[in-house]
Amino acid sequence: MGILPSSQFPLLVVLNPHSGTKQSLDQFNTVIQPALAKANRNYTLIESTTQGHAQDYFLTNIKPILTDLVQSLTTTITSFAHDASNNSILPSSATLQVMVLGGDGTVHEIVNGVLRGVEGTPFASEQFRPRIEFALIPMGTGNAIATSLGITGVQDALDRFLAGRAVPLRVMTVSTRFKDANAVSDSSNNSNNNNKGWVPRVYTVVVNSFGLHCATVYDSDAFRHLGNERFRMAAMKNVENLKQYKGQISIYGDVQTYDRTAKSLAAISSLDATKPTTVLPGPFTYMLLTKQAFLEPGFRPTPLAGTSDEWMDLLAVQNVGQAEIMAMFDGTSTGEHIGLETVEYLKVKALELETPEKGRLCIDGEFMDTEAGAEGAVRIEMEEKKDVQLFYVYA
Numbered sequence: 353m354g355i356l357p358s359s360q361f362p363l364l365v366v367l368n369p370h371s372g373t374k375q376s377l378d379q380f381n382t383v384i385q386p387a388l389a390k391a392n393r394n395y396t397l398i399e400s401t402t403q404g405h406a407q408d409y410f411l412t413n414i415k416p417i418l419t420d421l422v423q424s425l426t427t428t429i430t431s432f433a434h435d436a437s438n439n440s441i442l443p444s445s446a447t448l449q450v451m452v453l454g455g456d457g458t459v460h461e462i463v464n465g466v467l468r469g470v471e472g473t474p475f476a477s478e479q480f481r482p483r484i485e486f487a488l489i490p491m492g493t494g495n496a497i498a499t500s501l502g503i504t505g506v507q508d509a510l511d512r513f514l515a516g517r518a519v520p521l522r523v524m525t526v527s528t529r530f531k532d533a534n535a536v537s538d539s540s541n542n543s544n545n546n547n548k549g550w551v552p553r554v555y556t557v558v559v560n561s562f563g564l565h566c567a568t569v570y571d572s573d574a575f576r577h578l579g580n581e582r583f584r585m586a587a588m589k590n591v592e593n594l595k596q597y598k599g600q601i602s603i604y605g606d607v608q609t610y611d612r613t614a615k616s617l618a619a620i621s622s623l624d625a626t627k628p629t630t631v632l633p634g635p636f637t638y639m640l641l642t643k644q645a646f647l648e649p650g651f652r653p654t655p656l657a658g659t660s661d662e663w664m665d666l667l668a669v670q671n672v673g674q675a676e677i678m679a680m681f682d683g684t685s686t687g688e689h690i691g692l693e694t695v696e697y698l699k700v701k702a703l704e705l706e707t708p709e710k711g712r713l714c715i716d717g718e719f720m721d722t723e724a725g726a727e728g729a730v731r732i733e734m735e736e737k738k739d740v741q742l743f744y745v746y747a
């Protein structure tokens with residue numbers, strides 16, 4: 353990489369005017385556009401018009417975009433190499449920069465659009481893999497990824513983009529046993545252990561949840577006009593009508609479990625990848641599986657999570673009452689709640705959730721209805737395939 357000076361390749365700027373408190377366009381006009389002009393950066397602006405627009409845009413256009421990019425790199429290489437045979441020397445990678453003025457939902461859409469667009473094609477293969485670098489301008493409600501990376505606002509995000517240090521944005525895969533039109537891949541032979549028969553449905557980069565958190569996100573849309581406050585309002589509504597969500601979580605592969613006494617993680621090696629390393633029997637009051645430490649500023653439910661690490665952080669609270677849930681929430685601003693007896697905290701590679709009734713999962717702010725029983729189970733795992741690990745974020 354680095355064959356073309358990055359200033360010569362146009363940047364894609366994805367702007368969601370609906371994110372957060374709808375300030376994206378104003379911030380683009382007043383802060384981002386002047387800064388890009390000053391830095392002599394060309395860009396193409398993509399303004400999303402509906403839910404799903406950003407995903408569809410990348411699904412449709414990622415191959416032509418990469419073709420243009422590779423062509424510009426190839427021309428440069430051959431002109432430098434004076435290739436006598438006149439054969440093109442194709443690069444094995446190319447970097448595409450995508451600036452996002454929006455929140456986590458917009459990043460989720462782009463990741464899924466890109467992956468659906470390139471999977472099973474020569475655009476994500478042993479011979480060629482793109483590198484997609486996100487500049488996250490936090491204009492959403494939660495901005496979990498940006499907040500977890502310590503990005504404090506628009507100017508800070510811009511400075512980090514211009515400084516150019518990108519870290520991996522690791523991806524989780526959510527699979528079901530049944531196949532439908534929404535499956536992201538035809539293959540049910542993911543290279544990870546113990547996952548034969550699972551069909552990848554969606555890729556996630558922030559959080560998958562079940563129980564109170566999922567119900568909170570579901571209800572929070574009605575409070576969108578309140579900005580960040582919408583999650584607190586919806587959470588209070590759900591604590592008042594506290595429910596227990598029946599289900600069992602089976603964790604596969606290596607595990608790190610938080611030891612409350614030692615205040616550190618203890619490793620448990622998996623001896624047999626086909627058998628669960630640990631089982632949480634439920635019912636669940638609250639359950640989160642994340643890649644980000646913060647889900648919004650001041651809310652740090654999985655404080656040991658790492659955007660770039662190889663683990664998913666699981667926070668589970670089983671069968672507790674209102675007082676225990678409120679005590680847990682009290683600790684989430686500092687992360688101290690992981691020391692509570694009622695809280696299970698683990699770093700995991702893969703888990704399966706099976707519920708006796710139909711249910712709902714929250715997947716990066718979107719919702720997935722789940723079926724009852726073993727056939728309706730959901731598997732969530734750290735994605736190990738190189739053809740999926742294409743994403744980086746300026747940090």
Ligand SMILES: Nc1ncnc2c1ncn2[C@@H]1O[C@H](COP(=O)(O)OP(=O)(O)OP(=O)(O)O)[C@@H](O)[C@H]1O
Binds near residue numbers: 453461
């Ligand atoms: N023009 C639009 N009108 C309505 N919805 C849109 C539009 N463009 C995108 N969307 C949808 O807006 C939703 C929210 O986007 P985004 O995640 O950027 O903001 P947020 O939900 O406020 O932030 P966060 O996810 O960080 O909490 C996404 O589901 C996206 O599909």
